[in-house]
Amino acid sequence: MAYRIGSGIDFHQFAEGRELWIGGVKIPHHKGALGHSDADVLLHAICDALLGALSLGDIGLHFPNTDERFRNIDSKLLLKETMKLVLAKGYKVINVDSTLCLQEPKIKKYVPSMQMAIAGILAVTTDDVSIKATTTEEMGAIGRQEGLMAMATVLLQKI
Template sequence: MSFRIGSGIDFHQFAEGRDLWIGGIKIPHHKGALGHSDADVLLHAICDALLGALSLGDIGVHFPNNDPRYKDIDSKILLKETAQLISEKGYGVVNVDSTLCLQEPKIKKFVPAMQQTIAEILKVTTSDISIKATTTEEMGAIGREEGLMAMATVLLQKIPFKADAPIP
């Protein structure tokens, strides 16, 4: 069996007049994340981790922020396309471990919905998706609620070829 590990990280500023999307879920908050897409830091970090595990560059290589096709795009689409690329390379996701770093809002009650959304896209179970959260204890830009950050680590496993299996 061949295993590959990847890590990803993403940061976005908060801005007025934007929705806040984290883990594919719209989170009620007075500010949203600023970005070319919907600026979902968690899904972006997971995309980078998946791509990094197979040395396929980063999210900016595959979904450049100067390409109008990705303006305000739902990051679940980016994760689906990234997962498809991983599958085409012959790998499947074993698990995802992630950490969100933001002062506000508190996201604990939204974690199960995030896990469900991500698990469905990556074709794993919710128990394979870990989402933790922390603050910076009011230190720095994140502590001043100027932005948020997410980190993700993924483990991929080579899917054994079966001669009688249909081609995905």
């Protein structure tokens, strides 16, 4: 059986007047992520990991920030479209391992909801979606709460 591994990474600045969406879940916070879409850093990293595993380019190629169709779009829709590409190539997701890097807000209590949202789109169980979080111990732009970052690794299997 053929397996493919992909990795993705995404960064977004924090901005006043924006909602904060992470892993398909709205997180209460005084700032949100700045981006053309809803700027869901975790879903964007997962999209890039899926696309990368199959040599399909990156999220910017498929959903460019110059295209008004994607302005303020729910990133769950981007992940669904990405999964269509994965399935069209004859693959399925085995698991996702991801790490969020942000100083605030604390996201532990939101992780189960994020796992449910992601697992539902990727057609896996919540046990197949790992979401961890860390800080930069107040170092750098993330430590100064100027933004956040997510990394994701996916394992795909030929159907």
